[in-house]
Amino acid sequence: MAKRVESPSSINTFKQCQRKYYFQYIEKLPTKKNIHLVRGNIVHSVLEDFYDIDVSKFDEDDYQIKFRAAIQQLLVHQWKKYQSNLSEVNMSEDKLKFYFEESMMMCINWYNYFIQEFKKLLSTKQKTIQEIFHELTPIREEEYRSEQHSVRGFIDAIKLNKGEAHIIDYKTNARSEIKESIILQLSIYSLLYQEKHGKIPEQVGIFFLRDKLKMLPSNEEMIKNAKFEIEAIHSHTTLTEEKGDYKKNITPLCKWRTGQCDFYDICKPRG
Numbered sequence: 001m002a003k004r005v006e007s008p009s010s011i012n013t014f015k016q017c018q019r020k021y022y023f024q025y026i027e028k029l030p031t032k033k034n035i036h037l038v039r040g041n042i043v044h045s046v047l048e049d050f051y052d053i054d055v056s057k058f059d060e061d062d063y064q065i066k067f068r069a070a071i072q073q074l075l076v077h078q079w080k081k082y083q084s085n086l087s088e089v090n091m092s093e094d095k096l097k098f099y100f101e102e103s104m105m106m107c108i109n110w111y112n113y114f115i116q117e118f119k120k121l122l123s124t125k126q127k128t129i130q131e132i133f134h135e136l137t138p139i140r141e142e143e144y145r146s147e148q149h150s151v152r153g154f155i156d157a158i159k160l161n162k163g164e165a166h167i168i169d170y171k172t173n174a175r176s177e178i179k180e181s182i183i184l185q186l187s188i189y190s191l192l193y194q195e196k197h198g199k200i201p202e203q204v205g206i207f208f209l210r211d212k213l214k215m216l217p218s219n220e221e222m223i224k225n226a227k228f229e230i231e232a233i234h235s236h237t238t239l240t241e242e243k244g245d246y247k248k249n250i251t252p253l254c255k256w257r258t259g260q261c262d263f264y265d266i267c268k269p270r271g
């Protein structure tokens, strides 16, 4: 069988439960929309669009208030744009209001970090508001694809500064923990970046939007591990597409207090 084009999330799904991978990526059964997924998309769109705002009339006296108003307006705009997706998650108005307010808190938290960086550059008195905004604007939502490894990924933000490349992924997770699956995601991004630009990015990290930015240096070990995990999935999926060859991994991630795996009913993990 031909190699499939994998992604950090398909590889992490395979590692979590092969049967889940089978349902999602081989049978391509539909997955359900949930509030965490939809809200994640909304907040990502806000942070992507933020750097497109027109700052030509911003000055030193009003830039903070204008940036703050802009990010608030962007969230309101995106929330409306995603209305049909939000209605599919079957949630009461009160619950949706809670998630909207929580999302606003995340955007403002990110804005506070942005303003700190902005102020630092402004304090040097060497650049205008517009020049600083341009300097802070990262490469956004860039697709990276490796033909050699048959893997691809969309990187939320790449900051290029003083010859260094910093790769950042935004997460709305409840816990700010750089767990194994996140390390693998960042390792795959490092591999993709290295293949395209001929060098490993200096740093990779996650902006936990409820909390803060956490960065770590990227290194050869991460690249080696990414290659190993990519090869492991290819060697399985090129050999077989039989359901029985994709083992169930029955864990608390099959069903928990407030939800269940998208394929729980068809999988019947407990018989």
Ligand code: SF4
Pocket: 017, 018, 019, 020, 023, 248, 249, 250, 251, 253, 254, 261, 262, 263, 264, 267, 268, 269
């Ligand atoms: S219900 Fe559990 S065993 Fe079944 S596919 Fe989902 S995670 Fe895997």
